[in-house]
Amino acid sequence: MPTEVRPASPDQAELLRRLLAAGLLIESGVPGVYGHGEPFERVRDGLDRLLTREARSRGAIKLRFPPVLPKRHLESTGYLGNFPHLAGSIFSFDGSESEAAEQAERAADHADWSEFQSQTEVTLMPAACYPVYPAVAQRGRLPEGGLFVDAGAAWVFRHEPSMDPARRQIFHQHELVRIGEPDVVLEWRTEWAQRGVELLRGFGLDANLDKANDPFFGRRGRLLAANQRAADLKLELLVPIAGPEPTACASFNHHMDHFGSTFGIELADGSVAHTACLGFGHERIVLALLATHGLDPDAWPQEIRSRLLEDE
């Protein structure tokens, strides 16, 4: 039974139509899965360079990770308890020649071949910061003051098919992660939330910071969401894209000692590290720019062009 596809609002449907017609997005046949045309990538590249430079100038080290995560890490984080509806797991074939032939025959008919697939040791990446924690834990005790990691614009997967062009199943999440003493981490999040507002307003976007919660699953999830809000653990940067309802284009998350204790990340004095992360959604920011300034980046205001496209 295929998962229900969320419909688009009339504004969202119109934006998607224009993006496809202009060749900025390329339809794949699956809602929320698109290719990118040249002008779209030109803006996204500019954003990527700018965020990378901002992070580097403030002491970030660069680590990069693929779009798959060891299943064991996903299991350890509790992601499947909180977001079972969003996770993607990877299956593959490990059967005989006759099973392979039967599978290929069904696939050629676009019939069901799932029974020949079995679960592998990897899943899709649910959030770009996840592989950072075990990687940092491997390095041993943190230096005094902790660590600032730029995990770059990694591909992350969320199984939520939608006709809203801003709601992708697979997209670039540019994550910066701070790992260290509790006060250092909290201050870093506050500072970067403010920097995020200034950055997006500097692009001419109507960006506003607000308290938020993650889309936790089910009845238990409502309680988790309320707790997250009460403890002020998640902020989002909201920007209008299509229609009046704004879309979250970045989030700033405080994890307390959740990842530190899960993966055994130790501060210089041996106590458990706190962590925070922030994620900029590349595709959503590019969409907000295109919706605000028009579909042709060459016709954007000079100030925005020089900020984003200057060093091409």
Place this chain on the structure above:
Amino acid sequence: MPTEVRPASPDQAELLRRLLAAGLLIESGVPGVYGHGEPFERVRDGLDRLLTREARSRGAIKLRFPPVLPKRHLESTGYLGNFPHLAGSIFSFDGSESEAAEQAERAADHADWSEFQSQTEVTLMPAACYPVYPAVAQRGRLPEGGLFVDAGAAWVFRHEPSMDPARRQIFHQHELVRIGEPDVVLEWRTEWAQRGVELLRGFGLDANLDKANDPFFGRRGRLLAANQRAADLKLELLVPIAGPEPTACASFNHHMDHFGSTFGIELADGSVAHTACLGFGHERIVLALLATHGLDPDAWPQEIRSRLLEDE
């Protein structure tokens, strides 16, 4: 039953040990799935820029695609008949609250939770050129002379766990694709195979072109491989990485009308387009450079540095 992990040769095991110790690669716990440290990415970025520039200066248009492919496209290409052992499919959860709770409990115990997962409409990307064909078919008839597409360094998945650091389950394949008249396409492949040799030799690598075949599955696969060789459809650029046995770092593939007829790509005169593609394996080329010139790019010969790292 987990798929068997191919062991490393002593030379490969030693190279992997050195790469991990130097922080160039980051262990994930799954064979063939690694993070990249800063110096590794620095070289890979340089290679990416150089290949992008080479393609652009020869008229390529840039299209970019995510690491997932519509299942329907994978089915249409016949990939599951030829390479069932390498394909990765994506499953997700679509059940009740009580099933979600049971799944989470099993996951927390690192037990089997596969029965709660069902197949989605997407698979992992098997080769970076696959999404190009339906995208080009959508544009309608090709212009005279066809089209040259730079699909960039996309993430592709091959389910073949191995302890050889050059054999990844997930890696960047930089694909260039030529779609057009039969003679134009064949000439393009010949020209780029020669350019590939010169490019890698220019990096100080001992690169040699050879006839090759794809790793087709099973008994039927042996026949397909023999036919592919006889028809001269695949060339590989071989470079020593760890030990005397060279590794394929790039391939140059002639598809005749396979993708053109599968996806309905029409030439200007309405006949079926031919296609060819070439893929440079980013990670393998970076490994070859590190193995040849040493693990510290700053200590490489000036000529190689200026070629690869000049415009940082």
